[in-house]
Amino acid sequence: MDDLERDLKAQTLPSEPPQETLAGVTERAEREGLVDVAYATVDSPMGELLLAATPTGLARVAYPVNGHDAVLADLARRLSPRVLEAPARLEQARRELDEYFEGRRQEFELPLDLSLTRGFSRRVLDATAAIGFGEQLTYRDVARVAGSERAVRAAGNALGANPVPVVVPCHRVLRSGGGLGGYTGGLENKRFLLGLEGLTI
Secondary structure (H helix, E strand, C coil): CCHHHHHHHHCCCCCCCCHHHHHHHHHHHHHCCCCCEEEEEECCCCCCEEEEECCCCEEEEECHHHCHHHHHHHHHHHCCCCEEECHHHHHHHHHHHHHHHCCCCCCCCCCECCCCCCHHHHHHHHHHHCCCCCCCEEHHHHHHHCCCCCCHHHHHHHHHCCCCCCCCCHHHEECCCCCCCCCCCCHHHHHHHHHHCCCCC
């Protein structure tokens, strides 16, 4: 073993790159237009949420139960492999969500990118986005507004796959007769969001 090998073996590398290096890489990638999907994690009363945005707008809000790694892999497959943690791009979304959870915001002003949905599912989300704070519709109501009153189950599936829950308020959609129905983030989170808006189910 020569001196160079001995010196290299004696060196220990950090287990993670220094934060300033990561920040520099992110800034450079942003400057050079290499980030198609920016993401960040934010704390919420329902646990850590993953937010992701394209240059068009917010494309994903994911609950921790969805598994953030799986969500990022899905975004890389369906939107672009150029996915990078870039919290600055999600600052408006983080701020508006904080205001909503603190009871200081009733409407989101974020630009959205709903390209993860299409067809009837997209129309269901458009109908759901129009439901006001503290209001509620049934799955049948939403299906009707989306153009097919009989497609109640399909409307439920579209809401279950809502890529931007909370912002597109699928928690405001209930079963006929007032039952909660389902919710991608779990029924406790649905109850929490409805309670935040003054609704008790």
